[in-house]
Amino acid sequence: MTRVKLLQGNEACAEGALYAGCNFFAGYPITPSTEVAEHLARKLPRSGGVFLQMEDEIAAMAAVIGGSLAGCKALTATSGPGFSLKQENLGFAMLTEIPCVVVDVMRGGPSTGVPTGPGQSDIMQCRWGTHGDHPSICLTPAYVEEIFSETVRAFNLSEKYRTPVIVAFDEVVGHMRERIEIPEPGAIPLVGRPRPTCPPSEYLPYDDSRGDVPPMANFFEGYRYHVTGLNHGPDGFPVNASPRIHTDELRLLRKVEGNRGDIVRFAEHRLEDAEVAVFAYGICGRSAKTAVDQARSEGIRAGLFRPLTVWPFPEEQVAALSGRVRRIVVPELSLGQIVLEVDRCAKGRCAVEGIHRVDGDPITPAQILARIREAL
Amino acid sequence: MAFDYGKYIRPGKLPHIWCPGCSYGIVFKSLLRAVDAQGLDPDDIALVSGIGCASRLPGYVDFNTLHTTHGRALAFATGLKMAKPDKHVLVVSGDGDATAIGGNHFIHACRRNIDITLLVFNNFIYGMTGGQYSPSTQPGRFASTMPYGNVDFAFDIPALATGAGATFVARGTAYHAAALDKLIVDAMRHRGFSVVDIVNACPTTYGRRNKFKSPTDMLLWMKDAFVPAAAYAKLSPDEAAGKFPMGVLHRVDGKPEFCEAYYGMVERLKS
Numbered sequence: 001m002t003r004v005k006l007l008q009g010n011e012a013c014a015e016g017a018l019y020a021g022c023n024f025f026a027g028y029p030i031t032p033s034t035e036v037a038e039h040l041a042r043k044l045p046r047s048g049g050v051f052l053q054m055e056d057e058i059a060a061m062a063a064v065i066g067g068s069l070a071g072c073k074a075l076t077a078t079s080g081p082g083f084s085l086k087q088e089n090l091g092f093a094m095l096t097e098i099p100c101v102v103v104d105v106m107r108g109g110p111s112t113g114v115p116t117g118p119g120q121s122d123i124m125q126c127r128w129g130t131h132g133d134h135p136s137i138c139l140t141p142a143y144v145e146e147i148f149s150e151t152v153r154a155f156n157l158s159e160k161y162r163t164p165v166i167v168a169f170d171e172v173v174g175h176m177r178e179r180i181e182i183p184e185p186g187a188i189p190l191v192g193r194p195r196p197t198c199p200p201s202e203y204l205p206y207d208d209s210r211g212d213v214p215p216m217a218n219f220f221e222g223y224r225y226h227v228t229g230l231n232h233g234p235d236g237f238p239v240n241a242s243p244r245i246h247t248d249e250l251r252l253l254r255k256v257e258g259n260r261g262d263i264v265r266f267a268e269h270r271l272e273d274a275e276v277a278v279f280a281y282g283i284c285g286r287s288a289k290t291a292v293d294q295a296r297s298e299g300i301r302a303g304l305f306r307p308l309t310v311w312p313f314p315e316e317q318v319a320a321l322s323g324r325v326r327r328i329v330v331p332e333l334s335l336g337q338i339v340l341e342v343d344r345c346a347k348g349r350c351a352v353e354g355i356h357r358v359d360g361d362p363i364t365p366a367q368i369l370a371r372i373r374e375a376l
Numbered sequence: 377m378a379f380d381y382g383k384y385i386r387p388g389k390l391p392h393i394w395c396p397g398c399s400y401g402i403v404f405k406s407l408l409r410a411v412d413a414q415g416l417d418p419d420d421i422a423l424v425s426g427i428g429c430a431s432r433l434p435g436y437v438d439f440n441t442l443h444t445t446h447g448r449a450l451a452f453a454t455g456l457k458m459a460k461p462d463k464h465v466l467v468v469s470g471d472g473d474a475t476a477i478g479g480n481h482f483i484h485a486c487r488r489n490i491d492i493t494l495l496v497f498n499n500f501i502y503g504m505t506g507g508q509y510s511p512s513t514q515p516g517r518f519a520s521t522m523p524y525g526n527v528d529f530a531f532d533i534p535a536l537a538t539g540a541g542a543t544f545v546a547r548g549t550a551y552h553a554a555a556l557d558k559l560i561v562d563a564m565r566h567r568g569f570s571v572v573d574i575v576n577a578c579p580t581t582y583g584r585r586n587k588f589k590s591p592t593d594m595l596l597w598m599k600d601a602f603v604p605a606a607a608y609a610k611l612s613p614d615e616a617a618g619k620f621p622m623g624v625l626h627r628v629d630g631k632p633e634f635c636e637a638y639y640g641m642v643e644r645l646k647s
Contacts, residue, residue: 024459046645050458050638055484059451062444062481066424066455069442070463074455092445219440219456220463222419226386226435228443237389237435 003182009174014039016151023049024072026063031115032171033105036077057085071218077103091130097162105174117360118170121334135256138166138311140281144178156191172283205236265308274303291368322346327375331355397579397591399550410560424453428470430497447478461635471498471512486540490634499578507581518585537571538626544570545626551598
């Protein structure tokens with residue numbers, strides 16, 4: 001069987017999940033993410049996995065967490081309003097440290113907005129969507145092949161750090177068809193959740209004495225323990241006392257922020273001697289690459305920084321970049337979200353300027369090129 | 377010999393959070409007796425809950441226990457059950473948790489006929505937040521958010537479950553605790569979605585507002601008002617006023633159970 005395929009981004013996401021060992025999907029139909037569910041509805045029953053179309057987005061997120069707690073590698077996929085509905089139980093998975101992957105195929109607008117157009121205005125929701133303080137891992141692929149590999153990486157990070165991971169890509173990339181070569185099984189190493197080695201009688205589900213990621217027993221394996229969405233102690237039972245809540249929330253944050261070296265991934269293009277940098281992800285990253293190449297052909301020293309991990313934000317990299325260039329241009333399909341992070345990390349060392357568009361069309365290379373020219 | 381509740385209760389987790397006079401402890405003990413009567417291995421049982429007074433119950437019990445978000449317990453439980461269909465999945469919920477915020481999950485679990493048992497601790501009020509009216513508060517009753525008497529209508533929870541497709545529907549009360557043991561056993565043994573609506577007393581936030589002078593008065597009301605279904609069916613309309621049927625109210629055997637249907641499809645695809 002050939003491993004070279006012509007796949008849609010959403011299909012590549014589903015294939016990446018299967019490659020990563022996903023054996024549980026629960027979802028709810030919503031444009032433009034539905035093909036992820038449809039693909040898995042065909043594939044999962046054939047491999048003995050679970051495919052569930054639940055009664056709503058909230059239930060789908062809950063079922064995914066239940067499936068994961070019973071030992072499955074679990075996924076849900078959604079868009080727009082569905083992503084808002086995921087937030088409640090996304091927070092539950094974060095606090096209870098139950099691995100799962102949430103795909104958000106981003107469409108335009110608030111509310112029902114522009115269901116069939118691309119958007120990137122969920123990106124702050126990916127960071128801060130659920131109530132309370134919480135870490136976030138959010139991956140932002142721009143190519144069909146990258147959707148595959150980043151979905152695999154999302155499962156690996158989720159299992160390794162016992163935290164939900166979001167894969168966010170826009171409608172254009174989700175619906176685009178491109179050539180993709182599916183890696184041989186084993187070519188991308190797979191990571192499982194840390195497992196307890198102690199007998200059940202000694203098991204503490206949130207024991208952080210040996211590291212920030214406690215070993216995870218699955219339900220029905222003889223390790224009978226308690227899981228609660230209340231802040232809890234090492235034994236999993238509710239605690240509402242100082243200083244445990246504070247130190248434990250710091251630990252949850254540290255699991256992600258303290259492992260930036262492992263989690264933050266990005267691509268650089270012609271940045272070595274750049275005077276102007278473009279910071280862009282997803283479909284904007286692709287337009288930006290073309291714009292940078294055109295600028296170079298005009299003799300303008302332009303380069304591209306394209307994050308594959310938006311959360312945790314590549315702070316060090318952007319800070320360093322801001323010290324080398326005169327300006328960072330930030331095209332995004334929102335009215336100004338990720339530009340704020342770039343500006344925060346640049347700390348005035350260079351100018352930071354956004355290009356914003358929310359009319360359901362992508363930002364064109366010409367728009368970006370014009371702004372690159374203006375910078376000089 | 378006295379029943380040994382200690383073998384199922386996690387050491388050091390009592391006393392429970394429930395108020396003096398609350399009947400949840402009675403139902404809690406009935407649940408433990410019902411599980412014991414079936415000789416189940418605690419490793420094979422997941423006890424799932426949402427939010428509210430009843431939802432604290434799993435923390436006390438030495439099973440695989442999962443205290444989730446408000447109203448969502450059945451959706452979490454569906455994930456657990458589908459992942460491990462040979463295990464026993466029990467859900468405890470309050471009337472608000474199960475039929476207000478969790479109403480959608482409730483009707484769809486019934487429709488799906490997934491082999492999960494739902495115990496609704498129905499005390500006609502939101503107890504944990506201090507006594508707001510719920511979808512099971514009867515018209516005219518008082519609550520902190522219906523201070524002039526409830527002008528809203530109530531769900532008949534067993535009728536709701538029956539209409540939505542549950543294949544085992546029963547009602548018990550905290551007063552009729554011995555009978556409740558059997559209802560829970562039968563519900564758990566039933567292959568399909570089973571619901572037991574369990575009438576409970578919340579003296580603190582419901583009884584005091586509704587002319588029940590003591591917790592005992594609430595239990596005595598259960599004794600008088602709840603009549604075995606067969607006897608209830610013979611009552612004249614006048615006699616039936618203020619009375620409610622209890623026992624097994626609806627049962628369908630043979631409707632395909634959801635996990636069996638799904639994994640049957642998986643098997644068919646292999647051949």
